[in-house]
Amino acid sequence: MIMLNFIELFLFIFSCIITTSVYYILGKLFLSENKNNFYDHLIFGVIIASFLSLSLNFILPLSKELNTVFQILVVFLFLIFSKKKFTSSEIKKILIISISILILISFDTENRPDAYLYHLPYSQIINEHKIIPGISNLHFRFGHVSIFQYLSSFNYTFFSGLNGLLIPSALFCITIFLYFLNDLSSLFKKSSKISYGKLFSFLIFIYICLRINRYSEFGNDAMSHLTVFYLVSKFIYLKNFKLKDYKEILLLCVFSFLNKSFLIFTFIFPGYIFFKKKISLAKAIFNLPILIISLWLIKNILVSGCAIYPIKITCIASLKWVNIQDVRNEAIKAEAWAKGWPERKEG
Numbered sequence: 001m002i003m004l005n006f007i008e009l010f011l012f013i014f015s016c017i018i019t020t021s022v023y024y025i026l027g028k029l030f031l032s033e034n035k036n037n038f039y040d041h042l043i044f045g046v047i048i049a050s051f052l053s054l055s056l057n058f059i060l061p062l063s064k065e066l067n068t069v070f071q072i073l074v075v076f077l078f079l080i081f082s083k084k085k086f087t088s089s090e091i092k093k094i095l096i097i098s099i100s101i102l103i104l105i106s107f108d109t110e111n112r113p114d115a116y117l118y119h120l121p122y123s124q125i126i127n128e129h130k131i132i133p134g135i136s137n138l139h140f141r142f143g144h145v146s147i148f149q150y151l152s153s154f155n156y157t158f159f160s161g162l163n164g165l166l167i168p169s170a171l172f173c174i175t176i177f178l179y180f181l182n183d184l185s186s187l188f189k190k191s192s193k194i195s196y197g198k199l200f201s202f203l204i205f206i207y208i209c210l211r212i213n214r215y216s217e218f219g220n221d222a223m224s225h226l227t228v229f230y231l232v233s234k235f236i237y238l239k240n241f242k243l244k245d246y247k248e249i250l251l252l253c254v255f256s257f258l259n260k261s262f263l264i265f266t267f268i269f270p271g272y273i274f275f276k277k278k279i280s281l282a283k284a285i286f287n288l289p290i291l292i293i294s295l296w297l298i299k300n301i302l303v304s305g306c307a308i309y310p311i312k313i314t315c316i317a318s319l320k321w322v323n324i325q326d327v328r329n330e331a332i333k334a335e336a337w338a339k340g341w342p343e344r345k346e347g
Contacts, residue, residue, distance in 0.1 A: 008163070009102075015160035016098035019167050021086075022071050023049055024094065025078045031248075038093050039179035043230060044248075046172050047255045050147045051292045053154035054299065061129050062150070067164075068157040097178070101170045108166075108215045115219070118142060119149055123165055126153040134321025136304035140330050143300070143309035146220040147258035148172075169218050173208075176226045180205040183233070197236045204229045224259040228266060231256060235269050243283060246273045250289040258296050261308050310334060 020042070027045030052070075053062055060066060079085065086094075118141035125135065125142075126149065136143035148169060155164040183201040187194065208229075212222050231252040238245055250270040256263040274284055297307045305322030307314035310330040317324050336342065 008161075011159050011161075012163050013098055013102055015155075015157060015164055016101045016167055016171070017094060018071050018075065018157075018159060019155055019164070020094045020097050020101075020171060022074045023171070024090070025074055026052075037179075037182065038090060039175055039182060042097075042175045043172070043179065044251070046151065046168065046175070047251060049154060050151040050255070050258075051288075051295075053150040054147065054292070054295060057126055057131055057150065058295070058299070059130060062126050062153045062156065064127070064156055064158055067154055068159065070154075071157060071159075097171065097174055100174045101167060104170050104174065104215050105166050118145065119152075119219075120165070122149050123153040123156075126150060127156050131299055131302050133302045134305070134319075136309065137321060137323075140310070140326070143304035143306065143330075144261065146223065146260070147255065147296070148220060148223050166215075169223055170215055172223060173212060173215075173218065173226060176230055177205075177208050179230065180208070180233070197233060200233060200236055204233070220259055224256060224263055227252065227256045227259060228263060231266060231269065238273075241273045241277045243277070243279060246270055246277065246279055246284070247287050247289065249273060250287070251292075254289040254293045254296075257293065 023045030024038070024042050025045065026048040027041030027043065030044050030048055031041055056062065056066070118139055121139070122142055122145050125132065151168045152165040155167050156162065157164050160167065180201045184198065184205060187198060208226075212218075212226065231249065234252065235249060238249075250267075253263075253266040253270055256266045273279070300307050300309060301316060301319075304310075305315050305317075305319045306312075306327060309315075310327045312324060312327050312331065315322055315324060315327055
């Protein structure tokens, strides 16, 4: 269990409130006000913040000073220039989520091997440096980090210190949980009917309660699964496919892919809308999600020499920091781990 003194506890809760508010504001700027609920805004705010952190890291390290100024600036500008301030309901939900983050993290244990292996070390590198070409040669896992490492690093501020790195994944999990809980709560209304969307929400809600309930076991996999659950739910509820729906679904798919490369299959959802709606190629390509995935692939090439590490066909062998034989070896290791080969009792 994480032990904090009174001052650290106050600063941590304050940081949770600020972080939740910043993500919510970013989500409100991206999504329309009348179509989406509080949790939609917060989830998309998390996604937008992660993309901003990636973009900034091309030119600047995500230092404590930069991150703190960014969070204060977002909240300040919203309070000064926004016509619609926070409602009492929104403030209440922000406080509930912030306290829930504290409770969830309070029961943390020391069992996070991936965090110690490369999540936290890579976050420190992001905090201290802009993108470093060839850094995967220091540790091969730096070649396939998740966008959540950038989001965590973006939350290292004067308010939270290093504890801020723990907040984004806990916040994202709690928000997804509350999204499905909120969807199920409408079943208690007299006019509500059990639909495919409600049934899906019920199954995912039970799954989260049983399998994604311990912060110490969170990793890139849990965040990826939660993103896909949310993506499928939003797709099920689509009625009339519009260009805006295509872009939002595509954004969720890009975020899923940036968490785990094997989630590339999620692009079948925007692909379906593309052909169903007969969206022009120009509108399908020239948008924010495509820009972000392009930046991510460029970042991958700078870091490891491969657009998708360690897939050899995506590597640029002419780059000085690329060793194709090492890429082949890591690809074999990745396949072996994926198939549980190291756990075999027989040789």
